Amino acid sequence: MPPERSYHHGDLRRAVLTAALDVIAAQGPAxxxxxxxxxxxxxxxxxxAHHFKDRAGLLTAIATEGHGLLSTALGEAQDLRELGVRYVRFAAAHPAHFQVMFRPELLRPDDPELLAARDRTRSMLRTAVEAHGGDPATGFMAAWSLAHGFATLLLSRNLDGLPDGRDPEETFGALAGLISGPAGPPSAG
Structure with missing residues (x-):
């Protein structure tokens, strides 16, 4: 006789999210x-299904949680370069969240919690770009592209063997410095 299943679970939502993150980290969202x-x-x-309705609901919950974690990770970064380093650090620490957060075809695009969490993250980046000076729209795209591209290359193991055995965060900081100049806002000339 098979063991009886207990349908009572202390925190089923968290247990399913944790299991999903494990699967995504090992095998991808598919x-x-x-x-x-x-x-x-x-x-x-x-x-x-009681908590998430379907696969898209589960992935949307993961993306929403990921944006919350990213906002926390970005914290009170002092400059644009530090913000980028924190972005890369987040991706390395939370690869399963990162794989899902920026895949709109997997998510419920109109989910209010996801939209709010994504807006908080984007607002932090926009604020840092505006403080750095220059065109905010172009600066936002450039800064996000640089940090996101580096993080994506890092997670997909396309950056194995970084120069001089450097730490990825240190390498990103140096790369960002080549493009943006010294850390902090530009000086008033």
């Missing part, structure tokens, strides 16, 4: 299955 996650959490196959 490998996610709510049925498999339910099995991993030891609950009925329908239980995750």
């Amino acid at each position: 490998a996610l299955s709510l049925r498999d996650l339910a099995r991993r959490a030891g609950v009925s196959h329908a239980a995750p």
Whole structure:
């Protein structure tokens, strides 16, 4: 006789999110299955749908959580370069979140919590760009492209063997310095 399943779970939502993050980190978001996650959490196959409705809902919750973690990681960065380093550090520390956060085809694009979390993250970057000077729209795209591109290359292992065995954060800081000049806002000439 198979063991009886307990349908009571202390924090099913967190357990499913954690299991999903493990799967994404190991195999990517395409490998996610709510049925498999339910099995991993030891609950009925329908239980995750109670919290997330479907796969897109689960991935949207992961992206929302990721933007919250990213906003916290960006914190009170003192300058644009530091903000970029913190962005790269976040991606390295939270690769599963990072894989999902910027994949709109996987998410519910109109989810209010996701939109608010994404806006907070973008606002932090825009504020840092505006403090740095120059054209805010172009600066925002350039700064985000540099940090996001570097983080993506790092996570996809396209930056293995960094010069002089440097730490990725140190390498990003040097790269950002080549493009933006000295740390901090430009001096009034």
